[in-house]
């Protein structure tokens with residue numbers, strides 16, 4: 001199956017038709033994927049990935065504040081009027097337990113919406129890496145690791161996470177027949193995989209958002225396999241399909 005995996009470097013690096021009937025893992029390490037995984041781990045009932053502010057405000061008017069909440073950011077900053085931003089550390093159990101979260105972010109939620117033709121969409125991060133690897137090991141279909149990136153550009157942390165998934169799937173021995181995207185991600189992971197945290201602390205993201213996003217967020221999002229939560233999109237809502245809350 002490893003030869004059936006390819007990697008898209010950003011949410012804008014593919015045509016939506018390329019996704020049709022494939023299994024997609026959307027990876028947005030900083031921070032949408034990490035936030036979704038954490039919110040579900042902390043008891044959120046589900047997450048609705050919103051395309052943009054207009055859609056979010058339309059939907060929010062019909063929401064019952066007791067069961068829904070709005071999370072999201074623009075350029076990393078919490079959107080005015082939203083309950084939370086896009087930090088996983090804000091999505092604590094006492095805040096999100098039992099809630100359905102409307103999530104509106106710059107890259108990650110848009111990447112999910114661009115994959116609407118997929119056979120299935122799973123959300124991947126370092127936090128649930130082993131759960132992603134285990135799920136893919138039992139899948140017999142073409143897999144696309146869709147890295148959200150940033151505004152159409154590649155993000156180091158997303159490609160590193162894709163490379164880590166590929167490295168685990170092939171147990172560090174990537175066959176020559178692997179797809180180019182898989183080879184690039186695997187090679188990046190071989191180079192930086194021993195020190196994910198420091199590689200990410202010198203990434204474009206960390207430099208760009210150094211005054212907005214805390215080092216605590218970066219360090220949190222670099223932890224590997226701290227949960228078995230496996231977020232999957234079903235009928236418009238992202239929920240945990242592993243059901244093995246720790």
Ligand SMILES: O=C(O)[C@H](CS(=O)(=O)O)OP(=O)(O)O
Pocket residue numbers: 028030031032033073074075076086105106107108109148149150151205209213
């Ligand atoms: O909220 C985030 O951490 C980023 C902000 S930015 O687009 O990288 O400036 O958005 P995300 O959609 O989580 O990549």
